[in-house]
Amino acid sequence: MTALTDTANALVSTGHGILAADESVATMSKRLEAAGITASEVARRDYRALLLTTPHLADWISGVIFCDETLRQSLADGTPVPEAARALGLQAGIKVDTGVARLPFTDGEVITHGLDGLDARLAEYRAMGATFAKWRGVLAPSGLSQRGVRTNAHVLARYAALCQEAGIVPIVEPEVLMDGDHGIALCEAVTGNVLAAVFEELDRMGVDPRAIVLKPNMVIAGTGQAGPTPPAEVAARTVKVLRAKVPAAVPGIAFLSGGQSNERACANLAAINAQAAGDGGAEWRLTFSFGRALVDDALRTWHGDPAQEAAAQAALAANCARAAAASDARPLETLPA
Numbered sequence: 001m002t003a004l005t006d007t008a009n010a011l012v013s014t015g016h017g018i019l020a021a022d023e024s025v026a027t028m029s030k031r032l033e034a035a036g037i038t039a040s041e042v043a044r045r046d047y048r049a050l051l052l053t054t055p056h057l058a059d060w061i062s063g064v065i066f067c068d069e070t071l072r073q074s075l076a077d078g079t080p081v082p083e084a085a086r087a088l089g090l091q092a093g094i095k096v097d098t099g100v101a102r103l104p105f106t107d108g109e110v111i112t113h114g115l116d117g118l119d120a121r122l123a124e125y126r127a128m129g130a131t132f133a134k135w136r137g138v139l140a141p142s143g144l145s146q147r148g149v150r151t152n153a154h155v156l157a158r159y160a161a162l163c164q165e166a167g168i169v170p171i172v173e174p175e176v177l178m179d180g181d182h183g184i185a186l187c188e189a190v191t192g193n194v195l196a197a198v199f200e201e202l203d204r205m206g207v208d209p210r211a212i213v214l215k216p217n218m219v220i221a222g223t224g225q226a227g228p229t230p231p232a233e234v235a236a237r238t239v240k241v242l243r244a245k246v247p248a249a250v251p252g253i254a255f256l257s258g259g260q261s262n263e264r265a266c267a268n269l270a271a272i273n274a275q276a277a278g279d280g281g282a283e284w285r286l287t288f289s290f291g292r293a294l295v296d297d298a299l300r301t302w303h304g305d306p307a308q309e310a311a312a313q314a315a316l317a318a319n320c321a322r323a324a325a326a327s328d329a330r331p332l333e334t335l336p337a
């Protein structure tokens, strides 16, 4: 496991986080069209290439998560994407789930698909240069059943076990959605319940907690609630849940942004780190694996116009720098054992 734990530690190394640029072809196409850009394989490649080649990206970012299409693409100069990432000092990650489908005998809950044939796909991705993977479970706090919690935890754990066996570090992402009218107390209770089930299943499947990265939601009120939750409250509730449910052996926790703005997600991450430090320091590193909170400004600025590339990269760099500044600043060797 040494190589895997090294990879996991590097993904959450001091002042660094993970860039999630792994939208599926359908989602990415929708986002391009919404930004006034005609979606095509080349447009999706050019956009991801723009993100990847942002000057100094590796100052703040340890790894970039891609989707299958991007991992197989090459930059305009012919360099395969995984090779380009490595040359830039970035680990290449791959989203391996294939999206969600209805979970039978529930009221609209979903289960993530993608386990069939996953061992073969992981071997191929590993050979292509991917060092880590991502799988996202999606849980809506209102109306969530134990069936939904248990089933999502089970498939996350089976995915994680297959990854470790294939020599790939799994990002374990059980996302309790921000969408909805629920209050922060329900998000806290559900997040705790979900994390408990996830770690129970990971243990049952033999997954080594030292060689994963946990990617949870922050504990936050639903978007339907009036006004955003103050960062100090997000931080207090988030750290409390994580302390209760996440084993100390996990090297790092990299939060998703869940649709928060860069400013809000970074304010919350900074508050979470301050809270953990105030409580005597967390056992795991607390950082980010944001998608939209990092890339939205760049996409808007780019607009598919080559003349705007540098400005778009500057927007991404500014957002990454802000997130890195809000992430854990402790050197690895100073973390409590």
Ligand code: 13P
Residues within 6 Å of the ligand: 020, 136, 173, 256, 257, 258, 259, 289, 290, 291, 292, 293
């Ligand atoms: P957001 O930060 O946009 O929520 O995306 C992170 C992610 O990877 C979701 O799976």
